[in-house]
Structures are given as structure tokens and as C-alpha cells.
Amino acid sequence: MRLCGTRRIGAAVVSVAIAGATAPVTSAQAADVVRSFEIYGFAQADYIQDFNRVQSDWEDALRPSKISVEDQYGANGQASLSVKQSRFGVKGVMPTGENTAPIDFKFEFDLFGVGSNAGQTTFRLRHAYGEWGSLLAGQTNSVFMDIDVFPNVIDYWGPAGMVFYRNVQIRWTPYRTDTSQFAVALERPGNDVDSGNVRLVQGFEGTEIQNNETLPDLTTHFRYGSGWGHVQVAGILRRVGYQYRITPADRWSTGYQTGWGINLSSTINTFGDDKLLLQVVYGHGIASYMNDGGMDIAPTANFNAETVTNVKSEAVPLLGVVAYYDHYWSKKWSSSIGYSFTQVDNTNFQDPAAFHKGQYASVNLLSYPVENVMIGGEFLWGKLTWNDGPSGNDSRVQFSVKYNFGTKL
Secondary structure (H helix, E strand, O other), rough: OOOOHHHHHOOOOOOOOOOOOOOOOOOHHHHHHHOOOEEEEEEEEEEEEEOOOEHHHHHHOOOOHEEOOOOOOOOOOOOEEEOOOOOOOOEEEEEOOOOOOOOOEEEEEEEEHHHHHOOEEEEEEEEEEEEOOOEEEEEEEEOOHHHHHHOOOOOOOOOOOOEEOOOEEEEEEEEEOOOOEEEEEOOOOOEEEEOHHHOOOOOOOOOOOEEOOOEEEEEEEEEEEEEEEEEEEEEEEEEEEEEOOOOOOOOOOEEEEEEEEEEEEEEEEOOOOOEEEEEEEEEEOOOOHHHOOOOOOEEEEEEEEOOOEEEEEEEEEEEEEEEEEEEEEOOOOOEEEEEEEEOOOOOOOOOOOOOEEEEEEEEEEEOOOOOOOOEEEEEEEEEEEEEOOOEEEEEEEEEEEEEEEEEEE
16 A cells, blocks of 8 residues: 555656646657556565554554554464565556647555455555546545655555545646646545544434535645755645434434645655655644544533533544655665654543554665565554553564566557
8 A cells, every 4th residue: 555665666667758748749749659558566575573462454564543552452472474565556658649648547456455354465456547638537646645755664554644545536737847736636535433422421322423425625735846855735625524313213414524734745855865754744634634543523522420511523633743764775775764643632522542642663674685676674663542541552573575576568
């Protein structure tokens, strides 16, 4: 799931000068567009040795939200071997006729099961989109995220505090140059609704609460880059809706809160191929776009030991931070070190065990002994803090071997 840099992926990259052009091309340019098709990917095996414990379906990645608190998941010291990171994809360019821009397309999947497939080695769609001129349609990285901030780590999930969401979208990029671009998109809504302690209120014991998604999310970003690196400012505006009924005989009642967020990210080139990777995101009701942790909307109420009144909903405030440094010792050795966290401002009526803060840190040493081969080890640490204070942490080491492959037809 987690795409990082060219060095980590190692597959060849197709580059077509006029792909994504925002204006019709000349007849001569159209004639130069050659139909292309590339197969790429890698086979990767990971050995992970946990010193503590995470939820069993998530042993092959370090997500702070899945870390055991108060020994809830059993004994410490688990071992796992996995090929779930292995990836396969195709991409290419298709001409559309004279005087028009070509279509860029991409279809890619890995084997890391999530959702109902969590813990399984199964096909998982990553990208499925086409782009013609300034119009992109399909599933790919959200306009609200910045993939270039993902560090050169071998853990599958990556920094907790990063905006990371591959979403179905219709994207328009009206302005694009060699150094900058502006994009706006309508993206598939996906509200994470926390029912909190509502069912503990007398008369509300059987209440059903679920998400209600009546409008797409609106995302946008502006990116500027040069020889020193790049900076990107992204924004999101969304209707975080919910619906509920107290008994099965009742009609559904609806409500919503306005979610919004600002994501500022940058990569700064330092020495040689080294990079400093930075991101700060803040918003209300944006947890579903984060790499890990939190809920978009949750209940708040006035209450004391005897009564609960004025139960309402709130778009939960969230802060995410990423700070990493990618260092290349030589063409054959690299390291990445850094820290990240996601923290939410819980409402006063959320469950005591609701996610409050997830922290993530790692350091690695990776070797590239020959072309298309990576062998490396990584130490990772994570910590989960609950709403009412208890916390748990996990330390682990990961050893990975990856073989890249690819051919252009």
C-alpha cells in the first residue's frame, strides 16, 4: 500500500513529455506519441520479530492504533513472515488521435488484506485510473496527500501522522508546469462515525448509528518545486454525516458536521541524494484521510453521575506531524530515521478506550548490492494512548528482501 521513493520501488518509470498537458498538442507532437505498455512490480519477503504485541490481523505492519494496551491481545514476543508487500502493476500511454493529449493509465495491486480481509494475503487494489490532459478519473493518491513525504522505510504502513489515502476521485489539474501545479478533485466520501457512550444513556440502549454520505469530499492542492525540493499546501472540505434510530421501528434521523483540514508538506534536498521530509496537518473530521488513528465524528454531551443531556455530534479535531530524514551513505547503502504522531482532541462522551494519540518512530539500514535487489533491516517503535490515559507500546525489528522486476513492451 505504501508507495515511497524511486530508490525503494526500484521499478522503471515511464516518462512522456506531453502526458497531462493542459492544452491540445500539435500534429507533430501527436505523431510522436508512441503507444507504450509496462509491466512492473516486486516480490518481497518480510520477517518481523515483535518484542511486544499488536492485534493479530496487523502483525505484518506497525499501526499504533493496533498496539496492545493492558495485555488485551495476549502474550508478547510474536514472529511473522509475510509476502503481503509484493506488488504487481501495469502502466502505459495510449494515443487519442491527432491534436489531442494521450491517455496515461495505471493499474496496480499488492497482497496486503485490509477491512474484511485483514490479516490475509489477498489481492488489494492500489491504483486504477486514467488521465487525459487535465482530467483524471479513477482510484489513486488523494489530492489532499503528498506521497513524496513518505520516507524510505520498509515497514508496510509507514508514519502514523501522515495524510495517506488512495481514493476514488475525479480530478482536474487546470494549471501544471515543470515546477508547479494546482489541482482540485471530488473524492469518494467515507465517514468514520464513533457512537461513543450514547448506548449507555437510558432509553438509547438499542440505538443504531451509522455513517451517512450524501456529498463527495472536495480536495485541492498547490505544489511548487525547484532544485531545493518542493512545498505543497493542500486543503479539504467535507460533509461528515451520520444517521441514527433509537429502535428498529423508528425512521432514520440524520445529522452532519462540516469537516475541514489544511496539510502543509515539504521535501528539502540537503546533501547529495539526502532529503528532509516534513509534514504538518490539522483539521476537524479528517481522520479517515490519515495513515492511522482517530474517528471523524463523535458525540459530546452534558452529564453528571445521574443524568445525561444535550447529546450532540462534533467533528473531532486532529493534528498530525511527520519528520524524517533519508540519508544515502553511497549508491549501495541508505538509512532513514524519523518520528511521527497523530493526536486527536477527544470529545467528552467518547469511550475511555477511544484512540487519543499514536506515535511512530523508526531507523533502518538498507543495502542495494546489485541492481533491482534490496536487503535491509529496520527497528521500529510505536505507542498507543487511550482517551482516559492508559497506553501500550511495541518495539520490533524487521528484515526484508525485495526483488524488483519490470519490462516495457
